[in-house]
Amino acid sequence: MKSRKALLRRIALATTAIALPLAVVADTGDEPLFSPKQLADMLHLVMESDRTVYTRVIVNRLTLQDKVITASEHFEDDHALALPAQMFRFGSEMVASKTDDFSYSLQSLWAVNRQNMPRTEIEMQGLTYISENPGERFYGEEELGGVKYFTAIYPDIAVAPACISCHNEHPDSPRRDFELNEVMGGVVVRIPLSE
Amino acid sequence: MALWLAWGLGVLGLATYLWAKIEGGDRRVFLPGETTSGHHQIEAACDACHAGPFAGRDAMQQKCEGCHLAALDEARDSHPQSKFTDPRNADRTALLDARYCVTCHVEHRTERTHALGLTIPEDFCVLCHKDIAVERPTHEGLAFDTCGSSGCHNFHDNRSLYEDFLLRHAAAPDLLEGSALPARNFASVARLLSAYPREEFPLSRLSAADADAPAALAVDTQLLEDWSGTAHAATGVNCTACHSGGGTWMDRPDYVVCATCHANESTGFIEGRHGMRLDAARLGMSLPPMTPAEARLPMLPDAPGDAVDCGSCHGSHRFDTTFAAVDACLGCHADDHSRAYVGSPHHELLERSRAGLLPAGSAVTCATCHMPRTELAYDYGAYVHVLVDHNQSRNLRPNDKMLRSVCLECHGLGFSIDALADRASIDSNFRGRPGLHVESIDFALERRRAVDAERGRIGEGE
Numbered sequence: 001m002k003s004r005k006a007l008l009r010r011i012a013l014a015t016t017a018i019a020l021p022l023a024v025v026a027d028t029g030d031e032p033l034f035s036p037k038q039l040a041d042m043l044h045l046v047m048e049s050d051r052t053v054y055t056r057v058i059v060n061r062l063t064l065q066d067k068v069i070t071a072s073e074h075f076e077d078d079h080a081l082a083l084p085a086q087m088f089r090f091g092s093e094m095v096a097s098k099t100d101d102f103s104y105s106l107q108s109l110w111a112v113n114r115q116n117m118p119r120t121e122i123e124m125q126g127l128t129y130i131s132e133n134p135g136e137r138f139y140g141e142e143e144l145g146g147v148k149y150f151t152a153i154y155p156d157i158a159v160a161p162a163c164i165s166c167h168n169e170h171p172d173s174p175r176r177d178f179e180l181n182e183v184m185g186g187v188v189v190r191i192p193l194s195e
Numbered sequence: 196m197a198l199w200l201a202w203g204l205g206v207l208g209l210a211t212y213l214w215a216k217i218e219g220g221d222r223r224v225f226l227p228g229e230t231t232s233g234h235h236q237i238e239a240a241c242d243a244c245h246a247g248p249f250a251g252r253d254a255m256q257q258k259c260e261g262c263h264l265a266a267l268d269e270a271r272d273s274h275p276q277s278k279f280t281d282p283r284n285a286d287r288t289a290l291l292d293a294r295y296c297v298t299c300h301v302e303h304r305t306e307r308t309h310a311l312g313l314t315i316p317e318d319f320c321v322l323c324h325k326d327i328a329v330e331r332p333t334h335e336g337l338a339f340d341t342c343g344s345s346g347c348h349n350f351h352d353n354r355s356l357y358e359d360f361l362l363r364h365a366a367a368p369d370l371l372e373g374s375a376l377p378a379r380n381f382a383s384v385a386r387l388l389s390a391y392p393r394e395e396f397p398l399s400r401l402s403a404a405d406a407d408a409p410a411a412l413a414v415d416t417q418l419l420e421d422w423s424g425t426a427h428a429a430t431g432v433n434c435t436a437c438h439s440g441g442g443t444w445m446d447r448p449d450y451v452v453c454a455t456c457h458a459n460e461s462t463g464f465i466e467g468r469h470g471m472r473l474d475a476a477r478l479g480m481s482l483p484p485m486t487p488a489e490a491r492l493p494m495l496p497d498a499p500g501d502a503v504d505c506g507s508c509h510g511s512h513r514f515d516t517t518f519a520a521v522d523a524c525l526g527c528h529a530d531d532h533s534r535a536y537v538g539s540p541h542h543e544l545l546e547r548s549r550a551g552l553l554p555a556g557s558a559v560t561c562a563t564c565h566m567p568r569t570e571l572a573y574d575y576g577a578y579v580h581v582l583v584d585h586n587q588s589r590n591l592r593p594n595d596k597m598l599r600s601v602c603l604e605c606h607g608l609g610f611s612i613d614a615l616a617d618r619a620s621i622d623s624n625f626r627g628r629p630g631l632h633v634e635s636i637d638f639a640l641e642r643r644r645a646v647d648a649e650r651g652r653i654g655e656g657e
Contacts, residue, residue, distance in 0.1 A: 074359055076271075096277035103281055114330060119283050145285025171646040172330070190282050 036150035108185025110175035126153030228303035270352035333638040346612035346633035355598035367607030374605040375556030421512040463585035520562035535624035
């Protein structure tokens with residue numbers, strides 16, 4: 001973790017945040033390999049891919065196609081599969097228990113759990129932006145608890161019918177008219193730029 | 196000159212006294228205040244919590260987690276540390292730094308310690324959830340100190356209190372007919388347990404003639420007769436199996452010997468309040484075992500003065516589990532709840548079960564609730580070990596942790612929530628119906644009706 005921290009510290013020193021050129025710098029000396037934006041994009045690519053694979057290959061196949069098991073918010077009590085959003089959150093919590101070099105979460109302007117609605121100005125701006133501009137991403141900087149962060153927000157798309165049916169039918173959902181392939185929320189990735 | 200000499204000798208004497216206390220003596224002289232009921236048993240082991248002199252908050256947090264994190268994980272902690280390390284919650288963490296246990300649970304502060312060892316003002320839920328009535332109108336006007344009332348919410352463990360669980364159990368009757376606890380099955384699964392030393396103690400029946408106590412030892416014939424009737428004799432556990440660990444004869448084997456075969460039970464024992472003093476590895480030092488006289492709970496004046504060990508409840512050569520599950524408890528504990536057991540509805544079940552009037556597993560003893568049966572699945576459920584959880588602290592506080600592991604085996608959720616919230620009902624050992632009603636299930640049903648009604652209106656085109 002220390003080497004990762006040192007890397008990010010170097011990133012912070014060499015970065016004036018999102019204006020940093022995106023070119024990859026050779027791995028020599030103390031030069032950073034990636035900008036915070038590139039790092040966030042790469043982290044998100046892994047998250048998005050894993051999430052999509054779990055949704056399609058595990059949840060959709062077993063619940064909709066093979067019909068051998070259900071997926072449930074209360075998967076332990078129901079002896080069911082965890083929902084894709086839960087899998088994502090569990091991963092996020094495990095990462096948080098192991099490092100503070102970056103963090104990520106799933107949020108929405110219409111979150112089922114109100115705690116996952118935007119809480120910072122950047123979150124509100126970003127989630128609004130990606131909802132109004134499908135396919136776009138949002139990058140910014142913010143200071144939280146005395147620490148400066150590079151914050152990237154990526155659209156979270158309704159990739160399966162189960163996504164919209166669950167959210168449209170959930171008693172706590174503040175919105176019930178989601179459609180397939182619509183932006184339902186966003187993945188927020190944060191990388192600290194200062195200690 | 197004489198004054199200086201006296202002063203010097205006094206300082207030297209005090210320093211020597213304190214040093215002696217630090218080096219193996221009774222360190223309780225350094226306690227800055229009374230410890231809580233959960234830690235007083237181990238208060239002499241300062242480093243168990245403080246991680247050494249000047250170790251700092253992070254080191255202390257690791258100590259807290261060393262004993263409590265597994266239970267929090269098992270409870271699917273509703274407020275895990277990760278919630279408070281998340282940068283987006285930095286403003287909330289500034290108000291309530293729940294990254295550290297000691298933010299809410301400070302030790303040695305009797306004057307401001309309230310239920311569950313909490314030492315912060317009771318309105319802490321409001322810091323983040325003050326607008327709860329916006330999404331839950333049923334909560335409008337509820338007092339700030341009622342969030343954590345029994346049957347409502349817990350900061351950490353809400354496995355029996357989440358809304359869908361309440362709804363799922365809303366219609367359950369007070370008493371579930373035909374309930375019975377699963378039978379303990381150690382004897383039948385021992386041959387399958389990889390940790391069981393079956394090569395050392397082959398699983399074969401022994402008789403009094405097979406007893407392998409040293410010839411020089413005058414063994415009481417009654418004792419031999421008792422042993423030959425136990426599960427030990429039936430499964431090849433001879434005298435030396437317990438009395439001769441390491442080759443040296445011991446008259447009174449301790450829990451470590453028992454752990455050779457009963458590892459799970461022993462682990463539970465040293466994690467609970469009866470045996471927590473014996474976990475030298477975790478405490479960082481050896482402490483003498485607990486005795487009933489040192490307990491803070493009311494004990495009988497003539498409670499045995501012996502150290503609490505496996506044999507305190509299980510006897511030495513008569514393993515009467517009913518004695519261990521009732522008589523042993525009532526031989527020491529003298530609080531209202533314990534004293535009211537005999538003659539209670541639960542005790543009546545025990546009596547009828549003893550008389551053969553009820554199916555096996557129908558009796559409700561002290562252990563049924565405070566040391567419940569638990570099931571460990573092996574090889575993904577290929578076989579299941581049903582055993583007794585000897586950590587009575589696991590479901591003790593807050594008491595609605597008992598709902599899942601105990602109450603719901605025989606009772607409906609609504610009845611159980613009410614009973615656990617009613618102090619008078621607990622003190623009378625649940626004679627009669629609970630005297631109060633908790634509205635958790637009512638609130639959940641009301642909200643569900645409101646949501647359904649709203650959807651109905653939307654469906655009708657409003």
